[in-house]
Amino acid sequence: xxxxxxxxxxxxxxxxxxxxxxxxxxxxxxxxxxxxxxxxxxxxxxxxxxxxxxxxxxxxxxxxxxxxxxxxxxxxxxxxxxxxxxxxxxxxxxxxxxxxxxxxxxxxxxxxxxxxxxxxxxxxxxxxxxxxxxxxxxxxxxxxxxxxxxxxxxxxxxxxxxxxxxxxxxxxxxxxxxxxxxxxxxxxxxxxxxxxxxxxxxxxxxxxxxxxxxxxxxxxxxxxxxxxxxxxxxxxxxxxxxxxxxxxxxxxxxxxxxxxxxxxxxxxxxxxxxxxxxxxxxxxxxxxxxxxxxxxxxxxxxxxxxxxxxxxxx
Numbered sequence: 621x622x623x624x625x626x627x628x629x630x631x632x633x634x635x636x637x638x639x640x641x642x643x644x645x646x647x648x649x650x651x652x653x654x655x656x657x658x659x660x661x662x663x664x665x666x667x668x669x670x671x672x673x674x675x676x677x678x679x680x681x682x683x684x685x686x687x688x689x690x691x692x693x694x695x696x697x698x699x700x701x702x703x704x705x706x707x708x709x710x711x712x713x714x715x716x717x718x719x720x721x722x723x724x725x726x727x728x729x730x731x732x733x734x735x736x737x738x739x740x741x742x743x744x745x746x747x748x749x750x751x752x753x754x755x756x757x758x759x760x761x762x763x764x765x766x767x768x769x770x771x772x773x774x775x776x777x778x779x780x781x782x783x784x785x786x787x788x789x790x791x792x793x794x795x796x797x798x799x800x801x802x803x804x805x806x807x808x809x810x811x812x813x814x815x816x817x818x819x820x821x822x823x824x825x826x827x828x829x830x831x832x833x834x835x836x837x838x839x840x841x842x843x844x845x846x847x848x849x850x851x852x853x854x855x856x857x858x859x860x861x862x863x864x865x866x867x868x869x870x871x872x873x874x875x876x877x878x879x880x881x882x883x884x885x886x887x888x889x890x891x892x893x894x895x896x897x898x899x900x901x902x903x904x905x906x907x908x909x910x911x912x913x914x915x916x917x918x919x920x921x922x923x924x925x926x927x928x929x930x931x932x933x934x
Contacts (some may be wrong), residue, residue, distance in 0.1 A: 622694050623849075624681060626651045626729070627701035629787050630658060631803045632744065632841060634666035634729070636699060637676065639842045640849075647675045649691055654719060656704045657807040665932065666803050683725040688732035695736060697849055700729060701744045703773070706807060707894045710769035723770035723779070730783040740790050740855065741780070742848050747797040747834070747860075749774040752773040758902040759795070759858045767894030777858070790855040792848055797862040797901045801838030801921055802928035810922065813873065814929045817880050827871040827891030835899045836863035837916035837924075847910040854909050862901025864914040875919055879926060 623640060627633040628650025640646050650670065654663055669678045679686070683702055692698075703722040704710075710718050726743070731747045733741060750757050751764035765771045780791035799811045816823045848854060867875075873884050906912035 621647065621695050623697045623699065624651065624691060624695050625699045625701065627703065627744075628652045628670070628678065629654065629663040629665070629667040629680075630701060630844070631805055632799060632838065633699075633701045634670060634803060635740055635838050635842045636701070636831070637670050639671075641673055641675055642770070649675070650676060650678045650837040651683065651686065651691075652678075652680060652702065653705050653721075654680060655682070655717075657706060657709070658805050659890070662803075662806060662932070665876045668917050680752045682721075683729055684720070688729070690734060692736045693860045696731070696739045697856060698733065698738060699744070699845070700726065701791045703776075705769070705805070707748060707767040707769050708892050710767055711894070715768045716771045718769060722769075723775050729781050730779055730789060733783070733789050734787045735859050738790055740792055740848065741795065742792045743776060743780050743892070744845075745773045745793050745795045746770065746822060746856075747779050747795055747901065749795065749838065750896070750899070752896040752898075756900050756902040757860070759860055759905055769894070784856060786843070792854050792856075793858040794845060794848065795858065795860050796841060797834040797836050797860065797899055799836045799838055799841045800867065801925050803838065809869070810872070810925055811929065813876055814880075814926055815933065817876060817882060817884055818930065820882075820885070822887040823873070824897070825869055825886055825888050828888065829873070829886075830868050831891075831895075832866050832868045832898045832900070834862040834866050834899050835918055836861060836914065837920070837921040840864065840914040840916055844906055844912045847912065857905070858910065859906050859909060860901040860903050861906055861912070862903045862914070865918040866900055866917060867918055872918070872922070876926075877920055879919070879923060
């Protein structure tokens with residue numbers, strides 16, 4: 621079984637590859653351009669274990685530069701996780717990079733798949749496509765992105781739909797809700813909070829800290845993502861992947877203070893433009909189609925991330 625994973629050196633991608641390789645019949649070609657906010661050092665760390673695996677082949681290159689024909693020959697599944705993440709950095713001149721790597725790259729990959737007999741093309745999207753919603757958000761909610769980043773990911777979803785309808789590419793869309801845990805990007809909130817507290821530095825909080833998120837631990841996210849491969853009746857579907865527990869930013873800080881045994885130094889700044897006040901995933905579709913049951917409590921997940929960050933910066 622041949623699987624291509626784009627963004628293989630990233631946070632979710634590297635964890636997904638390790639999970640998929642537990643199946644002895646799986647061979648993976650991982651592609652990653654080493655772009656975006658994740659440092660080269662961290663990407664090297666992410667991919668280190670995979671590079672030693674006999675059924676993993678790595679290509680450090682951009683989706684836009686790849687000769688896809690030999691790579692996709694005989695491929696059964698594609699997990700398209702590559703792209704530039706981040707709401708706050710997607711404004712201004714940087715938007716061109718988001719267009720290039722989130723929209724154009726996705727179109728280029730879908731175009732290359734037109735002559736390939738894929739079983740599934742799984743596209744990773746984001747809760748950012750929803751915008752500001754009240755209560756639990758189902759996949760039937762009308763997408764209203766608040767940021768250029770959300771717009772580029774939603775555009776990728778639309779590309780998946782038109783290539784499925786026009787060329788029968790068997791696309792499945794996953795919308796992730798605030799994934800955290802070991803290997804999390806250094807620009808993401810939990811990573812920043814833990815690193816700042818370990819270094820006795822100030823934590824920057826955008827807004828009043830009462831904003832809430834549906835936090836999804838990485839192993840739960842990977843479990844759901846890997847399950848798409850064998851799931852029935854999912855082609856053409858859009859599926860929310862949320863976590864076990866919602867919490868406010870201030871509540872997270874309190875848990876970190878307890879786990880680290882020290883008081884956080886907090887600096888409040890203006891709320892970031894383009895970020896919703898609350899997110900909350902209705903995961904009933906994932907439960908039904910993927911047999912998905914997130915199991916990691918927030919406190920346990922934070923303990924795991926603290927351990928990883930201590931090791932990373934030793």
